[in-house]
Amino acid sequence: xxxxxxxxxxxxxxxxxxxxxxxxxxxxxxxxxxxxxxxxxxxxxxxxxxxxxxxxxxxxxxxxxxxxxxxxxxxxxxxxxxxxxxxxxxxxxxxxxxxxxxxxxxxxxxxxxxxxxxxxxxxxxxxxxxxxxxxxxxxxxxxxxxxxxxxxxxxxxxxxxxxxxxxxxxxxxxxxxxxxxxxxxxxxxxxxxxxxxxxxxxxxxxxxxxxxxxxxxxxxxxxxxxxxxxxxxxxxxxxxxxxxxxxxxxxxxxxxxxxxxxxxxxxxxxxxxxxxxxxxxxxxxxxxxxxxxxxxxxxxxxxxxxxxxxxxxxxxxxxxxxxxxxxxxxxxxxxxxxxxxxxxxxxxxxxxxxxxxxxxxxxxxxxxxxxxxxxxxxxxxxxxxxxxxxxxxxxxxxxxxxxxxxxxxxxxxxxxxxxxxxxxxxxxxxxxxxxxxxxxxxxxxxxxxxxxxxxxxxxxxxxxxxxxxxxxxxxxxxxxxxxxxxxxxxxxx
Amino acid sequence: xxxxxxxxxxxxxxxxxxxxxxxxxxxxxxxxxxxxxxxxxxxxxxxxxxxxxxxxxxxxxxxxxxxxxxxxxxxxxxxxxxxxxxxxxxxxxxxxxxxxxxxxxxxxxxxxxxxxxxxxxxxxxxxxxxxxxxxxxxxxxxxxxxxxxxxxxxxxxxxxxxxxxxxxxxxxxxxxxxxxxxxxxxxxxxxxxxxxxxxxxxxxxxxxxxxxxxxxxxxx
Numbered sequence: 001x002x003x004x005x006x007x008x009x010x011x012x013x014x015x016x017x018x019x020x021x022x023x024x025x026x027x028x029x030x031x032x033x034x035x036x037x038x039x040x041x042x043x044x045x046x047x048x049x050x051x052x053x054x055x056x057x058x059x060x061x062x063x064x065x066x067x068x069x070x071x072x073x074x075x076x077x078x079x080x081x082x083x084x085x086x087x088x089x090x091x092x093x094x095x096x097x098x099x100x101x102x103x104x105x106x107x108x109x110x111x112x113x114x115x116x117x118x119x120x121x122x123x124x125x126x127x128x129x130x131x132x133x134x135x136x137x138x139x140x141x142x143x144x145x146x147x148x149x150x151x152x153x154x155x156x157x158x159x160x161x162x163x164x165x166x167x168x169x170x171x172x173x174x175x176x177x178x179x180x181x182x183x184x185x186x187x188x189x190x191x192x193x194x195x196x197x198x199x200x201x202x203x204x205x206x207x208x209x210x211x212x213x214x215x216x217x218x219x220x221x222x223x224x225x226x227x228x229x230x231x232x233x234x235x236x237x238x239x240x241x242x243x244x245x246x247x248x249x250x251x252x253x254x255x256x257x258x259x260x261x262x263x264x265x266x267x268x269x270x271x272x273x274x275x276x277x278x279x280x281x282x283x284x285x286x287x288x289x290x291x292x293x294x295x296x297x298x299x300x301x302x303x304x305x306x307x308x309x310x311x312x313x314x315x316x317x318x319x320x321x322x323x324x325x326x327x328x329x330x331x332x333x334x335x336x337x338x339x340x341x342x343x344x345x346x347x348x349x350x351x352x353x354x355x356x357x358x359x360x361x362x363x364x365x366x367x368x369x370x371x372x373x374x375x376x377x378x379x380x381x382x383x384x385x386x387x388x389x390x391x392x393x394x395x396x397x398x399x400x401x402x403x404x405x406x407x408x409x410x411x412x413x414x415x416x417x418x419x420x421x422x423x424x425x426x427x428x429x430x431x432x433x434x435x436x437x438x439x440x441x442x443x444x445x446x447x448x449x450x451x452x453x454x455x456x457x458x459x460x461x462x463x464x465x466x467x468x469x470x471x472x473x474x475x476x477x478x479x480x481x482x483x484x485x486x487x488x489x490x491x492x493x
Numbered sequence: 494x495x496x497x498x499x500x501x502x503x504x505x506x507x508x509x510x511x512x513x514x515x516x517x518x519x520x521x522x523x524x525x526x527x528x529x530x531x532x533x534x535x536x537x538x539x540x541x542x543x544x545x546x547x548x549x550x551x552x553x554x555x556x557x558x559x560x561x562x563x564x565x566x567x568x569x570x571x572x573x574x575x576x577x578x579x580x581x582x583x584x585x586x587x588x589x590x591x592x593x594x595x596x597x598x599x600x601x602x603x604x605x606x607x608x609x610x611x612x613x614x615x616x617x618x619x620x621x622x623x624x625x626x627x628x629x630x631x632x633x634x635x636x637x638x639x640x641x642x643x644x645x646x647x648x649x650x651x652x653x654x655x656x657x658x659x660x661x662x663x664x665x666x667x668x669x670x671x672x673x674x675x676x677x678x679x680x681x682x683x684x685x686x687x688x689x690x691x692x693x694x695x696x697x698x699x700x701x702x703x704x705x706x707x708x709x710x711x712x713x
Contacts, residue, residue: 130669164647171654175631178661181668190667210612
């Protein structure tokens with residue numbers, strides 16, 4: 001039996017050791033200024049490890065494995081980890097100045113940030129359905145603590161709601177995981193073999209199909225809660241709105257995608273069986289209902305972070321819809337949209353974090369004339385919102401267009417509601433963004449003071465690293481990337 | 494002969510866990526809810542112990558021990574203390590009347606039996622029945638969480654749901670230890686977390702009734 005814990009020569013060891021060790025180290029580091037820098041350094045280490053993982057792919061063990069699908073998400077997760085850590089350093093400096101956070105809470109915050117990244121990377125690389133479940137459960141605990149960081153009434157309410165809903169979701173996912181084990185056990189024998197992705201996928205055809213069907217319903221509802229699919233989305237807007245903004249960025253940029261990854265892994269198993277119900281219609285329905293619900297909700301939001309949280313529900317709905325349609329083209333579109341949404345939405349939250357600090361409020365009605373008062377961040381914000389709304393020729397438009405056209409080719413009746421939902425959401429976001437970007441700025445004194453140019457350079461860098469690839473992707477996709485996505489799309493069936 | 498006997502006992506204990514799940518649904522007083530939960534955890538410990546014996550799987554004794562010490566003794570004890578400390582002795586409001594809750598509960602049990610028994614036709618009889626019972630317990634826990642407004646009873650509902658999950662996990666033959674330990678561990682972590690939450694909520698709202706918390710729901 002191969003060694004379970006990866007060795008030091010294996011990049012896998014480093015991408016897990018960096019965040020885990022970092023969480024421990026940051027918990028004892030008293031100075032928040034140093035902690036913010038160490039946080040960035042650790043995240044960069046993790047990112048370098050993930051680059052090494054792309055170049056050198058270690059062999060699968062009983063506990064860990066790397067294939068085309070998860071290596072791409074590991075890379076993106078580590079990337080968002082770095083840029084958000086950079087943004088976070090700028091963000092928390094101003095929060096401290098406004099006396100909203102103290103040193104003790106920041107120690108806790110940095111430690112939990114790395115702990116959260118660790119659980120996400122563990123969930124992505126685990127070759128065991130049980131370990132993956134544990135990792136996602138631990139991620140829930142870490143993020144609940146982060147969401148409640150400000151200890152305001154709203155933050156505690158949001159954290160409580162998040163905790164209760166996601167615990168139930170994760171409980172149902174565990175039941176689904178047990179059912180999958182029961183389906184695999186007669187074929188694979190007792191023990192960890194019947195929980196290993198790499199071993200199960202080869203013999204999935206012999207599993208009992210009815211049991212897999214039942215399991216998938218539990219898994220879709222369970223992990224679907226964490227993806228934020230309607231009607232299980234109630235926690236998502238609150239958790240995004242009330243926690244610190246860097247956490248909103250990683251929730252949308254990392255957590256939702258990892259939960260969706262879990263669903264897709266199980267879907268691959270179902271697809272490899274061949275005698276089960278097709279999981280597609282279920283996912284299509286949940287995707288469309290999320291899209292519509294959030295498209296309408298977008299019109300009535302008064303809170304800027306809540307607005308973009310609903311936009312995350314919308315995009316996760318579109319991505320789930322695409323994977324539900326299945327087939328090489330729709331899967332390709334789903335993967336591309338996942339990437340584009342992840343990059344763009346984190347960028348939007350970077351801008352929103354600074355804007356809300358400048359304005360001293362999250363209320364949309366009180367934010368006006370951003371392009372006049374803060375030209376750099378104002379125009380950046382506008383561009384990123386146009387990107388997330390799906391304006392051509394940016395990346396999100398391209399992936400949405402691919403989802404739409406592949407749906408139209410296969411099932412025109414489904415394409416109509418999809419197009420309508422996308423248009424509704426587009427209208428809402430554009431009207432809200434123009435309201436905030438133009439007009440006469442409301443000059444109000446805030447606790448945050450002016451931003452220092454040096455610190456803002458970091459924010460702009462993080463922002464640019466996210467938004468430039470999105471703008472380029474709308475016009476040109478590197479052939480290597482296309483080939484990569486194509487091979488993953490084929491795996492997804 | 495022995496296998497028949499072992500099957501009957503497992504079935505009996507599983508049914509006891511389920512009955513405790515029903516009993517949780519109609520308790521009005523908080524103390525009674527906690528005692529019933531302790532009883533359910535006790536039955537769960539017995540179920541895990543019996544499976545350890547029947548499957549000849551010593552690691553399941555650990556699960557049984559955790560259920561006994563942690564869930565049946567420590568958690569109810571801590572919650573009793575918390576209830577006393579916070580001074581919430583009054584009867585608990587329910588969203589549905591007790592009668593309707595019980596009817597829905599019976600329907601959920603019927604649903605899980607109808608769902609699980611046909612799809613597990615090939616599995617061992619021991620697993621089959623236990624799985625149907627476990628799923629019923631999970632759904633009843635969910636129902637309890639939905640029908641109660643109070644934070645303590647919601648937590649108990651969640652733990653009842655987890656009891657169902659562990660019942661399923663121990664009944665699945667040869668399921669690796671990773672999962673059981675992790676479940677137990679996450680319960681521990683979750684518990685401390687809940688504790689922190691309680692104190693904060695208590696600090697800020699002077700009430701554990703979640704209705705006070707829901708002022709900000711929806712339109713913002």
